[in-house]
Amino acid sequence: MITPTNPKAVNLRQFKKKVEDNKRKLRRFLTKLESQRPAGLDKMTVEIEKETWEKIDCLTCANCCKKMSPTFTTKDITRISAHLGMTPGAFKEKWLFFDKKDKDWMNVKQPCQFLDLKTNMCSIYEVRPADCAGFPHLSKKKAIDYLHVHKQNIEYCPATYSMVERMKERFQTSSK
Structure with missing residues (x-):
């Protein structure tokens, strides 16, 4: 039921x-x-x-999280990188790429690097990108x-x- x-x-x-x-x-x-x-x-x-x-x-x-990528705003990058103890630059270099056509920061790989594939839970849920929070x-x-x-x-x-x-x-x- x-x-x-x-x-x-x-x-x-x-x-x-x-x-x-x-x-x-x-x-x-x-x-x-x-x-x-x-x-x-x-x-x-x-x-x-x-x-x-x-x-x-x-x-x-x-x-x-497996098939799409959120866009990361400057606020998202600042918030998430601080949560992970990284600089925004190091965060972007490790996890993101800049889509020149859409002018967006996006995940460099799929599924999302923050997705736990065993539980389908987000490891940065509390600070996830606004795009994810609204999805x-x-x-x-x-x-x-x-x-x-x-x-x-x-x-x-x-x-x-x-x-x-x-x-x-x-x-x-x-x-x-």
């Missing part, structure tokens, strides 16, 4: 298959929402986010501004995928 205190473990093999089967449809749906800008989207995403976390356990997944950005004050983020994240994050699937179901039901 799935309850808020007992969310379902993520099966990454099944998730990958669902993404292969539905990614294009869900991305088209999000593009349609961007152009239509439906009323009530913010309220809906808050409701759906709550339902999503009742069903998904991130610690059984950690796909974001997967499910409900924000202006949900319309995050639909492009969801388009990317549905491929990596079962919670995002689930939320977008639920949004699509609700809009289809309300348009009947």
Whole structure:
């Protein structure tokens, strides 16, 4: 039984298959929402986010840490390097690279160097990058501004995928 205190473990093999089967449809749906800008989207995403976390356990997944890299702001680098007892320069040299195209500091390797692969827990959780702390950005004050983020994240994050699937179901039901 799935309850808020007992969310379902993520099966990454099944998730990958669902993404292969539905990614294009869900991305088209999000593009349609961007152009239509439906009323009530913010309220809906808050409701759906709550339902999503009742069903998904991130610690059984950690796909974001395995397949993606956060961007590290100057504040992140300063905070994390101090936590690790390093200078910001030494931290960047050891763990990061500068993406010239996007002008972002990113992890030099995947999975993330701070992910414990046995527990799927972050070894710097208390001081993790702001990008990680906000991920997967499910409900924000202006949900319309995050639909492009969801388009990317549905491929990596079962919670995002689930939320977008639920949004699509609700809009289809309300348009009947």
